[in-house]
Amino acid sequence: MTTMTQTAAKADTGLLPIVSTALAGVFLIFFAGFAQATVFHDTAHDTRHAIAFPCH
Amino acid sequence: MTLKLLSSAVFAGFAAGLIAVLLQFWLVTPLLLEGEEYETGAKTHFEGVLVVVEDSEGNIVAPEEEAAEVAEEEENLMARHATTFFMNMVVFSGFGLILVAGFALAAQFGHQVTFHSGMVWGLAGFIAVQLAPAAGLYPELPGTPADNVVLRQYWWMTTVVTTITGIAFVVFGRGLVYIVIGAALLAAPHIIGAPHLPYYAGFAPPELSALFVSRTLFVMMIAWVVLGGVAGYFWHRQTD
Structure with missing residues (x-):
């Protein structure tokens, strides 16, 4: 019974936490990897090159 | 959760x-x-072969770095x-x-x-x-000179999204249709092609x-x- 309850809970994450978690990830990657503002570019320059993102 | x-x-x-x-x-x-x-x-690329710096007595000068x-x-x-x-x-x-x-x-x-x-x-x-x-x-x-950075970023993001979706279709899809759609998604960005300069200038x-x-x-x-x-x-x- 316990197992069944847990299984049900596992499958019941709901889309909202999943989507918001993924969006938080996209948000971080955007600023670290893509934002072209000079301050972001300069701070992340070496990281962008080292992780093979298009840099400049 | x-x-x-x-x-x-x-x-x-x-x-x-x-x-x-x-x-x-x-x-x-x-x-x-x-x-x-x-x-x-x-x-400089080919340093010492094509670019040779000589002093007044004709000796080759190695580039010196200032301390x-x-x-x-x-x-x-x-x-x-x-x-x-x-x-x-x-x-x-x-x-x-x-x-x-x-x-x-x-x-x-x-x-x-x-x-x-x-x-x-x-x-x-x-x-x-x-x-x-x-x-x-x-x-x-x-x-490495390259094409417009924003164009490259768009291609890069599109490729990542289609590849993730393509892999998910191929791995988790049940049936041939999913595999075919997945393969098409994986191939699409490479068929379109990434933005590149028309010359080499590295x-x-x-x-x-x-x-x-x-x-x-x-x-x-x-x-x-x-x-x-x-x-x-x-x-x-x-x-x-």
């Missing part, structure tokens, strides 16, 4: 970010800095490497959040991720985020660029496998 998602992602992101940054400092950063010397003109300049550079390098360390943590936390969101989505369909399957997820992440885009846009050594020797590309991908593969494994471990442990 959200806490479980976040904690798995952040633990894994920090572990993978740490591995990545250590390997980068060892294998990638020295090449990056050397590439910059070609970018700024401190070094003060070097000391100042070293101080700046420390700050620079510190930001690189920090940004790696940010980027890998970002990758971790998206990866763990994928774990949670897979759980909705009854797929459980563990330490071992997490490593395979990590490898798939490496293929989607690093390897597939690199087939169109090679990792750039500083001093400053650095091809050997240096080639080594930079292979090492970048090698380091990122290890970091992604660590990311997937650690995220899978915490995800599985918190589920039990």
Whole structure:
């Protein structure tokens, strides 16, 4: 019974936490990897090159 | 639930970010800095062969670096490497959040991720985020002129999204239709093609660029496998 309850809970994450978690990830990657503002570019320059993102 | 998602992602992101940054400092950063010397003109490709500097008596002069300049550079390098360390943590936390969101989505369909399957997820992440885009846009050594950065970013993002979707269709789809759609998604960005300049104008020797590309991908593969494994471990442990 316990197992069944847990299984049900596992499958019941709901889309909202999943989507918001993924969006938080996209948000971080955007600023670290893509934002072209000079301050972001300069701070992340070496990281962008080292992780093979298009840099400049 | 959200806490479980976040904690798995952040633990894994920090572990993978740490591995990545250590390997980068060892294998990638020295090449990056050397590439910059070609970018700024401190070094020239074919130095000593085509570009020969002679003094008044006709002796060949080796390029000399000024001591003060070097000391100042070293101080700046420390700050620079510190930001690189920090940004790696940010980027890998970002990758971790998206990866763990994928774990949670897979759980909705009854797929459980563990330490071992997490490593395979990590490898798939490496293929989607690093390897597939690199087939169109090679990792750039500083001093590599390239097409418009925004165009390249669009192609890069499109390729990552279609590759993730394509892999998911091929791996989790039931039936031939899913595999065909998945394969089409995987191929589409490469058929369209990445934006490139119509000429070659790199400053650095091809050997240096080639080594930079292979090492970048090698380091990122290890970091992604660590990311997937650690995220899978915490995800599985918190589920039990």
